[in-house]
Amino acid sequence: MFEDFISQFWPSTIDGLALGAIYALVALGYTMVYGVLRLINFAHADIFMVGTFAALGTVQVLGVSDVGGAALIGVVALMAVVAAVISGGGAMLLELVAYRPLRKKGASRLAALISAIGASIFLQQLFATLLVPALFGTSKEGGRLPVDEHFVSRSNVIDAGPIEVSNDKLIIFVGAIVMMVALDQFVNRTRLGRGIRSTAQDPETAVLMGVNIDRVVSVTFLVGGAMAGVAAALYFLRFEQAWYFTGFLLGIKAFTAAVLGGIGNIRGALVGGFALGLFEMYGSSLFGSEWRDVVAFSVLILVLMFRPTGILGESLQQARA
Amino acid sequence: MMRVTGAVAMSAVLALGAVACGGDDGGSGGGGDSVTIGFMGDLTGENSGLVIPPKQGAQLAIDQYNAKNPKVKINFKTYDSQGKPEQASPLVQGAIKNDKIVALIGPAFSGESQATGPILEEAGVPSVSPSATDITLAQKGWKYWHRVVADDSVQSAGAAEFITGSLKAKKVFTVHDKQVYGKGLADAIAKAVQAKGVQTGTEGVDDKATDYSSTVNKIKQFNPDVVYYGGYYSVAGRLFKQLREAGYQGKVMSGDGSVATGLIDGAGEKNAQGALLSCGCNIDASGKSGKTAADFAAAYKQKYGTDVAIYSAEGYDAATALIKAVEAGKTDSKSINEYLKTVSFEGAGKQIKFAENGALATQDIFIYEVQGRAITLLGNSKEAKASS
Numbered sequence: 001m002f003e004d005f006i007s008q009f010w011p012s013t014i015d016g017l018a019l020g021a022i023y024a025l026v027a028l029g030y031t032m033v034y035g036v037l038r039l040i041n042f043a044h045a046d047i048f049m050v051g052t053f054a055a056l057g058t059v060q061v062l063g064v065s066d067v068g069g070a071a072l073i074g075v076v077a078l079m080a081v082v083a084a085v086i087s088g089g090g091a092m093l094l095e096l097v098a099y100r101p102l103r104k105k106g107a108s109r110l111a112a113l114i115s116a117i118g119a120s121i122f123l124q125q126l127f128a129t130l131l132v133p134a135l136f137g138t139s140k141e142g143g144r145l146p147v148d149e150h151f152v153s154r155s156n157v158i159d160a161g162p163i164e165v166s167n168d169k170l171i172i173f174v175g176a177i178v179m180m181v182a183l184d185q186f187v188n189r190t191r192l193g194r195g196i197r198s199t200a201q202d203p204e205t206a207v208l209m210g211v212n213i214d215r216v217v218s219v220t221f222l223v224g225g226a227m228a229g230v231a232a233a234l235y236f237l238r239f240e241q242a243w244y245f246t247g248f249l250l251g252i253k254a255f256t257a258a259v260l261g262g263i264g265n266i267r268g269a270l271v272g273g274f275a276l277g278l279f280e281m282y283g284s285s286l287f288g289s290e291w292r293d294v295v296a297f298s299v300l301i302l303v304l305m306f307r308p309t310g311i312l313g314e315s316l317q318q319a320r321a
Numbered sequence: 322m323m324r325v326t327g328a329v330a331m332s333a334v335l336a337l338g339a340v341a342c343g344g345d346d347g348g349s350g351g352g353g354d355s356v357t358i359g360f361m362g363d364l365t366g367e368n369s370g371l372v373i374p375p376k377q378g379a380q381l382a383i384d385q386y387n388a389k390n391p392k393v394k395i396n397f398k399t400y401d402s403q404g405k406p407e408q409a410s411p412l413v414q415g416a417i418k419n420d421k422i423v424a425l426i427g428p429a430f431s432g433e434s435q436a437t438g439p440i441l442e443e444a445g446v447p448s449v450s451p452s453a454t455d456i457t458l459a460q461k462g463w464k465y466w467h468r469v470v471a472d473d474s475v476q477s478a479g480a481a482e483f484i485t486g487s488l489k490a491k492k493v494f495t496v497h498d499k500q501v502y503g504k505g506l507a508d509a510i511a512k513a514v515q516a517k518g519v520q521t522g523t524e525g526v527d528d529k530a531t532d533y534s535s536t537v538n539k540i541k542q543f544n545p546d547v548v549y550y551g552g553y554y555s556v557a558g559r560l561f562k563q564l565r566e567a568g569y570q571g572k573v574m575s576g577d578g579s580v581a582t583g584l585i586d587g588a589g590e591k592n593a594q595g596a597l598l599s600c601g602c603n604i605d606a607s608g609k610s611g612k613t614a615a616d617f618a619a620a621y622k623q624k625y626g627t628d629v630a631i632y633s634a635e636g637y638d639a640a641t642a643l644i645k646a647v648e649a650g651k652t653d654s655k656s657i658n659e660y661l662k663t664v665s666f667e668g669a670g671k672q673i674k675f676a677e678n679g680a681l682a683t684q685d686i687f688i689y690e691v692q693g694r695a696i697t698l699l700g701n702s703k704e705a706k707a708s709s
Contacts, residue, residue, distance in 0.1 A: 008538045015534035150589035154566050166566075239531045240589070241559065249529050274684065284535030290525040292535060 003288045010162040012281040015271070018169040018238065019279020021176030024100065026181060026254035027230035027261070029091070029224030029268035031061040035200040035264040036220045038263070039109060042116040045251020048125035051232025053127065057135070058082045059151050059236075068153035068167065070103045075151070084229035091225025092218050092242055093132050094119055111207050120247075129246040148241050172234045179230050180270050183223065187266060191220055203311075211213040253296075260300050262310030271311050276300075355394040356652050358383065358421040358643055360636075361412060361437075362429030362452075363404030366697030368553045370581035372404070372429045375451040375636025378617075378669075379426050382640035385620070386648075402428060404432055412507055413437040417444045423654050424448065424646075426639045430631075431502040438463050447658040449642055451635035454601060455501055456509070456578060458677040462617050467675050469638045469668070471601030471684035473506045476576060479514030479686025479702035480549070480599035487706055488572060488597075490546035490613050492520045496536060496560060497530040498552035500596035504641040506576050507551030528556050536560070537567045553578040558587015571584055572707070577602055580631040597699075597707060598689040602632050603670040604698060617669035634670030641666070642673055 005012075005111040026048055033041045057256045059081045069077055098119040102112050158165040167302025198206040207213055235250075236242065253276060276296055283295025307313055332402045360371035360379055374398060383397045398420055402409035409428050416422045419441070425441065425448040428434045434453040440450050442463050450468040453623040459472060467689060471479075484490050493514050497507035504525065511521045522543045524536050537560075540548055548564065548571065550557045557579040565588070575584070577600035585593040606628040608615025617637055621629050646660040668709035674682040688705035 003540070004542070009543075011538040015532075015538065019532055067666045134560070149560075149600055150591070233530075234469065239530055239559070239561070241587075245529075246531065249527075250531075281535050285538065288524055289527075289533075289539070293527070 001286060005282065008285040011164070011244075013278065014163070014169060016167055016278035017274060018172045018277070019280065020233050020257075020274035021172050021252070022238075023076055023254045023257040023276055024270045024273025025176050025179060025227050025234070026250065027258040027273050028180070028227045028266060030254055030255050030258040031261075031266060031269040032196070032220050032224045034258070035266075036196060037099070038104075038219060039112050039226075040255070041099075041221075042096075042113070043119035043123060043253070044091070044224065044228060045254070046085050046120050047247075048093065048228040048232050048235075048250060049127065049242075049244060049247035050087075050090050050123070051087040051229040052246055053132070053135075054083040054086040054229065055079040055233045055236035056242040060069035060136075065153045066153045067151055068155060070151065072167065076175070076233060077234065080175065080230045082231040084234040086225040087229030087232060088222045088226035091221040091228070094225075095217060095221040095223030100217075105219075110228065124244050124247075132244065137229050152237060152240065160213065162260075168238050172238060175230065175234055179227060181309065183227065183267060184263050186223070192216070196220055222273045256297070256300055260303060260310055262312040265310070265312050268310055268312035275311065328559065339340075342417075344659060345645040346520075354392075354398055354517070354649060357398055357420055358640070359398050359400055359420065359425045359427070360417045360516075361400040361402050361416070361427035361433070362398060363506035363596045364386065364401040366401075366403035366405070368404055368430075368552065368578070369629055371452065371578065372585045374633035375426075375429065375639070376644035378451070378621065378629075378636030378638075379618075379640035380638045381621060381624055383626075384643060385593040385597060386644045387401060391648065393650075393652055395587060395647060398422065400427075401432050404430045406433045407434035410439050410440060410640060413440050417441075417446055421492050422446060424643050424657050425637065425641070426451065426708050428453065431458060431505075432500060434458055435501060438466055443640060444654075445658070446654045447643075448629060449639040449661070450640045452577070453600075453634045455505055457505075460505065461654045465654075465680065467568060467639075467642075467679040468695070468700070469635050469642070469673055469681060470632070471686055472680060473502070473509055473576075475508060476599055476601055477509035477513050480574070480576065480688075481510050481517070481596075481707060483599065483688055483702045484510075484547050484549070484574070485514055485517045485519060490514070490519060490572075492522075492543065493549060494522045494524075494540050494543050494545040496526060496540075496548065496550045496552075496644040498523050498556055499525040500528065502548075502578060503552030505551070506578075506669075508669045510549050512550070518571050525555065526560070528552065531559060531562050533563050534567075534611065535567060536694065537563050537569070540564065541567060542571060544571075548632050548701060550575040550579065552576075554581045554584040555587055558584050558593070561588040562592045566646055572597060574598065576600065580696060590694060593691045594693075595708070596691040598691075598696065600631070600687055600689060601689055603634055604629055604631055604689070604696070605634070605670075607692070611667065614669050634668070638668035638670055638673050641668060643685065 029044045054077030098115045152168055155168050156164050156168050157170050195211045198211055199216045243291050257272035257276040258269050279299045280296045284292040324463050360376055363369045383395050387394050400412045407464055427450055428437055429452045431453045442465055447465045452470055454467055454473045456472050456474045493668040495507040495511045497503040515521055526533055526536055534546055557575045563571050576599040580598050580600045605614045606618055608618040618629050642664050645664055646657040651657045651660045676682045688699045688702050
């Protein structure tokens, strides 16, 4: 048991960080929307799913196969931009259709939650039955759309004894960190970011101070969706899979990461994402992959017992200016 | 939470659909000029690639029969369980109550067979599954249950024989999806190869997950000659892809649940090359195993435009067994079930003769290999040789 843990320590760490980076990017969307609206946007997982299809579409249009090196970075960057635009736009549209009317009418948060679940199932089924067959022609059995031409040529870019990092994992890790730093700067340094923070802190006072709440909410969904889009592009780089149901499990994990780090806290989402990825991998190497989720969620419960607001705890409203 | 909601809503819709369809030809079953035979399995779900071929095989058999203008026509009705036990149970109840089916072909998978077995047993409706291979199904003492495929114990014995004999493996790692079928098969293979002195390791994975890197790390450390995956092709594809990309060099192998081109799509053509598959099914596109098989392969290709695929022969044979009963003038569930005990004929896949427990009297296992984009028959597990 411990021998396994020790001998698999480095591969587990690297895989855990690559997985955690994707969790963290998706968790950002949950945490930002929660910070501003106090709403768990369950359809966020499906915004991620939309992103994986956008990435698939990009690769198909480019018609690339077996790319590596600098060309791969270019393809990933393009995939990320396309997926971010489509996912971000999708998230904005989602807010407009599924949440804004409820908010205007002053419906309870529970109504918004049900609306979120409804939107989630709607998106899944829309892709499964209509969009995937229409856009990609060949819907394979069960709506899963595998990439027949796998486009990534994998090689180890870092190879130091037990530490082997392949190009795709390095791109995921670096890409995610860049996005997170950019988001942190956006929220803390720009005018719109200040609007988001002020709305999170006290919506009514923010309105009195001239903040356009509707605009802030739209921007929050746009940015959260774009992060999910980038996450989807990175996920697609690693697994080369797009499926209408991909969002479900990953969404739950990302939501968990957001809670683990402290929901409403942007840096918390990052910490939570990486922590969850590492816990899953270490847990599987210790007890076997069957216990992966058991270990991850046990850690979550333990953390919440001692720190009910998550690891970083502090929320978006108190984030330092 | 979302998934459960979806599943419940879905099954409600499907149940409604079944009820609505039932109105069209209600009372047509059980005697008179026509009887209704149902087909149940995963027709739209993730693993429908394993179920559509047997459905087409069964459809072909029934169309051929109806084309002969028989005294009693057979209506063919399909039920989409998506392979889920919780959807299959209400569908079976609806099929018996509303559509008055006299017999059922399916359910296709073991999990749903386990859930629906007691319902069929109580209603006294015979079932013939083309593809449910779980060992315990034959040990339940069900009197109305049959299958036309070898069970997992035969498959695991055959696969183990191939792994230790032809492949000469010393270390084998089994992976499964923690489901009735997958875990049963993987565990049985591990036990069978252990008996021959092979060192084994095992792990279970989540079939809804995409990331299998922790399992891949474990396998790389164990460094086996053969990795055997017990489960369905969608997970097998993802697992084999990640194994190959992580630099694993040994053989990869899986069972009947992975005999579908979806495996090659999921893993990528390059990663899937040389993947071995064991199956109780006989996929004989060139019809070399006999005249029935050749006629069937030709008729199938003419009707559907594709070569025969996994379990299409089994679907055809299951339907043929029931057709023979109807031809002999048995039009109610009970007498069809009695007739099935005596049935014996050369099917498109193999000799069809049921033992007392509803399984086949003689059972063979065949080994296949992925070559290019095709799944090629290597031969019976006793004599098959991997190409590389």
